[in-house]
Amino acid sequence: MDNVILWIGLALLIAFLTFMNQKQLYSSKVKQAYRELRELTEKVRLERSEASDLYRWEVELAEMEKHPNELNKLDAEIGVRQAFVMYLERHSPLDARLPSLKEAAAHQKDSVWGIKMGDYGSKK
Numbered sequence: 001m002d003n004v005i006l007w008i009g010l011a012l013l014i015a016f017l018t019f020m021n022q023k024q025l026y027s028s029k030v031k032q033a034y035r036e037l038r039e040l041t042e043k044v045r046l047e048r049s050e051a052s053d054l055y056r057w058e059v060e061l062a063e064m065e066k067h068p069n070e071l072n073k074l075d076a077e078i079g080v081r082q083a084f085v086m087y088l089e090r091h092s093p094l095d096a097r098l099p100s101l102k103e104a105a106a107h108q109k110d111s112v113w114g115i116k117m118g119d120y121g122s123k124k
Contacts, residue, residue: 030070033063037074041083044090051091057084081105 037060043049061084064071074080082105088095 029063030067033060034070034074036060037064037080038078040087041078041080044083044087049087049090053087054092057087079105 036056040049040053040057040060043053061071061080064074064080071080081101085098085101085105088098088101092098
């Protein structure tokens with residue numbers, strides 16, 4: 001009988017931990033970065049971005065880079081990397097980061113773990 005109670009307790013613990021993992025409790029900084037990057041991306045897409053937005057882009061992207069899985073999810077959802085490249089091309093075309101950012105934006109990840117899945121070309 002004791003073993004049954006222990007196994008039920010272990011199953012409940014695993015279920016609870018799984019639930020908490022799926023709940024995705026984020027800090028207020030990550031939530032703010034999500035909101036800001038969505039807003040900035042929308043401004044770029046609607047061609048309402050301003051040169052003064054650069055500081056906001058850098059701060060929010062730096063925060064999201066601390067959480068790469070979340071950045072990949074956001075990029076898959078709204079294309080935040082491509083929007084940042086478009087922003088820099090409009091407002092700061094001589095930025096030294098632009099070539100590397102273009103390369104990163106051109107290779108969008110297929111999963112939240114950052115693994116590129118799919119056809120990698122011929123193996124000749």
